[in-house]
Amino acid sequence: MKRVHLFWIIPLLLIFILLWIRLLSPTELDDVTPGISCPELEIYNPNILWVIPNFENNPIEKNEKWCEEILSLNKTIGMHGIHHTYEEFNNEIKKEDLEEGMNEFKGCFGYSPTMFKPPQLKISPEEEEVVLNTGMDLKGMFNQVTHKVYHCNDSTIPKNKWIKIF
Numbered sequence: 001m002k003r004v005h006l007f008w009i010i011p012l013l014l015i016f017i018l019l020w021i022r023l024l025s026p027t028e029l030d031d032v033t034p035g036i037s038c039p040e041l042e043i044y045n046p047n048i049l050w051v052i053p054n055f056e057n058n059p060i061e062k063n064e065k066w067c068e069e070i071l072s073l074n075k076t077i078g079m080h081g082i083h084h085t086y087e088e089f090n091n092e093i094k095k096e097d098l099e100e101g102m103n104e105f106k107g108c109f110g111y112s113p114t115m116f117k118p119p120q121l122k123i124s125p126e127e128e129e130v131v132l133n134t135g136m137d138l139k140g141m142f143n144q145v146t147h148k149v150y151h152c153n154d155s156t157i158p159k160n161k162w163i164k165i166f
């Protein structure tokens with residue numbers, strides 16, 4: 001075998017392994033909240049839903065029917081930011097605000113969130129501390145790369161159809 005072939009085998013093998021990991025891992029859906037249309041719930045039927053507790057001043061617990069519908073899907077549900085403003089957790093977050101978001105979540109689903117994913121996956125060391133102090137599990141870039149993560153309303157690059165393939 002020529003040297004040039006060996007040179008390509010390792011990166012190709014790594015990509016192949018990553019594709020398999022993504023294929024076998026539970027699928028996820030980001031940006032689930034009453035104010036964002038989400039046909040992706042049905043199209044991709046993901047295993048894990050990342051819910052925004054209070055998007056554009058629309059607290060989830062005020063949307064009882066929506067809460068029931070989401071609960072009836074029997075999915076694993078995590079908390080995704082509080083309001084999901086741009087790089088929300090790269091800025092100062094007060095412990096009380098985070099707890100208020102967790103309470104919205106609990107008011108809607110009947111239990112406190114046990115895992116958290118920051119909007120745009122951006123979180124400062126201080127805010128990381130605030131989240132971890134609540135006891136929630138923090139998911140970030142590693143989780144995003146090793147899982148197929150779709151977005152409601154197909155709002156992010158890479159688009160959902162590419163996520164589906166890769």
Ligand SMILES: [Zn+2]
Nearest residue numbers: 030031119120
């Ligand atoms: Zn998001």
